[in-house]
Amino acid sequence: MPTTASSNKSPLAANITAKLQAGESLTNADYSNLDLYAIALNQANLAQVNFSHSILTNADLVGADLRGANLQKADLRGANLQKADLTGANLTGAYLSRADLRGANLKDTNLEGTQFQVTIYDNETIFPQGFNYKSSGAIGPGASLNGAYLNTANLRRVNLTGAKMIGAYLSGADLTGAILDDVSLSGANLQKAIMTGASLRNARLGNTELKGVDFRAADLTRANLDNIQNVAGADFSMVKGLSQQARSAILGFPAPDLTTWNAYTRCNTKDSLEIQP
Structure with missing residues (x-):
């Protein structure tokens, strides 16, 4: 069960995590173009969720199921010595085209079939061991x-x-x-x-x-x-x-x-x- 972190900064983020706490499904939900800074969605089922163009800076997505999720142009940067944390998340078939991964942690994530065209990374981005990110279409x-x-x-x-x-x-x-x-x-x-x-x-x-x-x-x-x-x-x-x-x-x-x-x-x-x- 995902936790609602005290770092959630917006009513929107609190509303989403409250739904998860109540056992509601977010599968196929549309959360595009939203400010979801530091939202806690660890271990959540987010399959097919639309996060395109949303701010997910410093988000906790540890172990989240993001299969087929739309993260195009999402802001997944780390800030203030923290990271958007996707450790162990399942991003199979997810769309990360033109997303910003500078400072993000993708350690042990499943990136099978994940789309990285024009996705931005930097020297602080952590990719899964053995993943050839330099030839993935990402930019950095x-x-x-x-x-x-x-x-x-x-x-x-x-x-x-x-x-x-x-x-x-x-x-x-x-x-x-x-x-x-x-x-x-x-x-x-x-x-x-x-x-x-x-x-x-x-x-x-x-x-x-x-x-x-x-x-x-x-x-x-x-x-x-x-x-x-x-x-x-x-x-x-x-x-x-x-x-x-x-x-x-x-x-x-x-x-x-x-x-x-x-x-x-x-x-x-x-x-x-x-x-x-």
Whole structure:
């Protein structure tokens, strides 16, 4: 029987746990788009429950039956030195696409058939021993995302250190403040991506498509920009670490490319290179 923890912060969470205490079934219930911070649902039968878009930060889901549950875009992060705890939970066939698992504990969970497309994790996320999370479609340090379709994805402040993203499609993705150090982005499409303040130290950007990309205040220290493609409208204002070789290569593009305005930042590529940090 699940326990009602004193950490439940909202009347909604208290109402749900009260139903469980009364023996009511939550199977197939719709709890989408709710704030369920720190809810205690340990050992609960939550098969087919819809938690999509809900806040489950610091939730206690230890041993919960989440078979077929919809957790798409759910916030399962840990906070304040705590973790959203799914230890021993059954997530067979569950949908975790675009969920946030940064700091979550999935130790000993059953992840057979679980969907992880564009699910976010970090160095603090605990996965079951032997689970190949780097090749699951999830996004985080060391992820294998070659050729992945991440167009318009919200990846703000995500840590992708050392990820393999060769030929990935990132057009329109929001990578504001993201960490992309040592990332392989060769041949990727970054058209109109937002990379404001992102760290791309030692990143490999050869043959990338940079049309309209927003690199304002990004860190390109030791980044490889060999043979970059279209730069029309790319904004390099306040960029850090851009080598003189890369700067000269960009300025070698045809004048129409260099004078194309970035529709978002209202600056053209040539002028942006003159705005120093």
